[in-house]
Amino acid sequence: MKLFEPIYTAILTWARHPKAERYLAGVSFAESSFFPIPVDVMLAPMVLSDKERAWRLATITTIMSVLGGIFGYVIGAYFFDSYGTQLLDLLHGHEKFAEIKRLFLEHGTLIILVAGFTPLPYKVFTIASGVMGIAFLPFVLLSVVARGARFFLVAGLIRLGGDQLEETIHKKIEIIGWATLVLVFIGVFVYLQLK
Template identity: 50%
Template sequence: MFRSLYFWTLRLAGHRHAVRYMAGVSFAESSFFPIPPDVMLVPMILARREEAYRIATVCTVASVLGGIVGYFIGYFLYDSVGLWLINLYGAHDGLAEMERWYADWGAAVILVKGFTPIPFKIVTIASGFFQYNFPLFVLLAAITRGGRFFLIAWALRRYGPPVQDFIERRLNLIGAGLLVALIGGFAAIRLI
């Protein structure tokens, strides 16, 4: 299952609109979509290693813009759209705990959670809901998302062929690991 999906994604990475599609996924993931942009980012960089930093830049900008939409959902639309999304991801019960985290650690919450498999949309909506300082939120979102995507770009550009060979030889194991990380991210939200 993972092998055909992987090679399909590699072929898609060569499409002339692939960067736009990845930008759309990255934007949507930061505000409402459940799938992280890494599923497109990694194969795209493997297919176009010479464009790794441009791809990471597009992914970062789209993610931050989507994060701004998520922030505004939390700030202006929490009682309707925001609450629905928070409940959809099972994070409503953990919102009080998250509010304490924001009060105690603020910036660290955004920086750490933006770099982990925990869905970033929870952070963006919560930041708006708690009325976290907007310019600081945008700066922190750019740092954490850029850090994550540029680290991936650097590693794949630098070590692309061995990484690609490793991925292709252990595709089922890696696919299962990514699935567990994604489910773990959603489970972590419920435990917050």
């Protein structure tokens, strides 16, 4: 039974949709402030489906992600007192938020570089930046550097892999899909054991 091949084919079809760039922009914005799914899952297949647009797609993703980060900052700075508890409840983020505040106190604004580039929940860091009153201009500049580096790296690696990468993924999508699923389950299990 093939489970992941139809999903992969559907994602590549959506990536070629005439409005795909708009969807990418919307998801990039939302992912930096409140949406739980990383935008890379949309960026990667879009670059794979049209490698000539790699830099354009990375630029769109970066700009909209930073704008979404600014929105997260505004939520933290102006609305956290009113709605912050509900937002943390929704994201199950009370413990993470306390840890992030500690990281800010320990490492300063450089933590934005780490959160913007790695799979850490960037949205929580954008909101925390607003709550903690991190200087706005450094926040924006560090976000541009971190998010840009991440999305241009993803786009560049996929563009570099080219048709051979697409062929390899297509041939091994079931193995990749099941391996990813197993790793997610292991990660959740380990997380629950350490909690």
